[in-house]
Amino acid sequence: MPIDHSFWARYLLDGVDQRREVTAITAQVDELSIDDAYAIQAALLELQLGRGDTLAGAKLGLTSAAKQQQMGVNEPVYGWLPASSVLWDGYVDLSGLIHPRCEPEIVFVLAEDLAGPGVRAGDVLDATDTVVGGIEIIDSRYEAFSFTLPDVIADNTSAARVAVGAVGIGPRDVDLKTMGCEFEIDGEVTGTATGAALLGDPAACVAMLANHLGKHGQKLRAGWLVLAGAATDAQPLNDGTVATARYDHLGPVTITGKV
Numbered sequence: 001m002p003i004d005h006s007f008w009a010r011y012l013l014d015g016v017d018q019r020r021e022v023t024a025i026t027a028q029v030d031e032l033s034i035d036d037a038y039a040i041q042a043a044l045l046e047l048q049l050g051r052g053d054t055l056a057g058a059k060l061g062l063t064s065a066a067k068q069q070q071m072g073v074n075e076p077v078y079g080w081l082p083a084s085s086v087l088w089d090g091y092v093d094l095s096g097l098i099h100p101r102c103e104p105e106i107v108f109v110l111a112e113d114l115a116g117p118g119v120r121a122g123d124v125l126d127a128t129d130t131v132v133g134g135i136e137i138i139d140s141r142y143e144a145f146s147f148t149l150p151d152v153i154a155d156n157t158s159a160a161r162v163a164v165g166a167v168g169i170g171p172r173d174v175d176l177k178t179m180g181c182e183f184e185i186d187g188e189v190t191g192t193a194t195g196a197a198l199l200g201d202p203a204a205c206v207a208m209l210a211n212h213l214g215k216h217g218q219k220l221r222a223g224w225l226v227l228a229g230a231a232t233d234a235q236p237l238n239d240g241t242v243a244t245a246r247y248d249h250l251g252p253v254t255i256t257g258k259v
């Protein structure tokens with residue numbers, strides 16, 4: 001049977017709206033190809049845009065060994081950032097989320113469009129206005145935060161919120177590969193990494209995303225935020241949890257979960 005993309009998009013959005021976990025799609029269909037998974041993701045975005053949301057950017061996920069091991073999925077994934085998901089640092093309202101986790105992100109703020117194919121890391125730096133620190137709040141809609149590769153793609157790569165730091169730096173004023181990041185939960189360090197943990201180079205990750213979108217006739221746009229993926233494990237974000245990502249050169253970004 002062909003996969004009904006709008007049906008599964010609605011199924012996932014119902015999970016968000018009703019704030020409940022849903023059973024993985026792959027547990028319910030014979031086969032879910034990667035193309036079908038991205039088609040469900042696109043249908044989900046259409047539903048969100050139909051409600052008046054706009055696009056603020058795009059993201060990569062599962063670009064580090066830490067995250068791939070944590071989630072048991074060994075390939076990078078790509079998703080969208082609706083404008084309604086973007087926050088500044090501070091309190092994160094948990095009342096609309098299912099079982100949120102948080103993770104440190106390097107955020108590229110684009111000055112120019114980036115269209116694949118053939119985009120390389122240097123092109124990403126040329127097209128970037130600033131790089132800022134951030135913390136992504138992921139919230140898989142699936143039971144037990146557990147999924148296969150096509151499931152997580154369909155679910156817009158668990159994207160829920162992103163808190164963006166205030167301090168930016170020019171993309172060539174810092175070596176993103178050696179830039180360090182420490183992730184702290186309630187004052188305890190849970191992970192440390194450098195930018196190179198993201199497939200060797202965070203800018204190369206963004207290039208991959210631009211090239212992926214190019215295959216679908218899409219591009220990264222000037223003004224967008226682009227997340228390169230978390231370099232450390234994600235941690236639960238509960239009521240009162242204080243999470244801080246400390247980046248060399250960028251300073252800290254802190255969020256506090258609040259019901």
Ligand code: OOG
Binds near residue numbers: 136157
């Ligand atoms: C999938 C999203 C992964 C990242 O930065 O690796 C991601 C998940 O872990 O639920 O956003």
Ligand code: MG
Binds near residue numbers: 060103105229
């Ligand atoms: Mg992430």
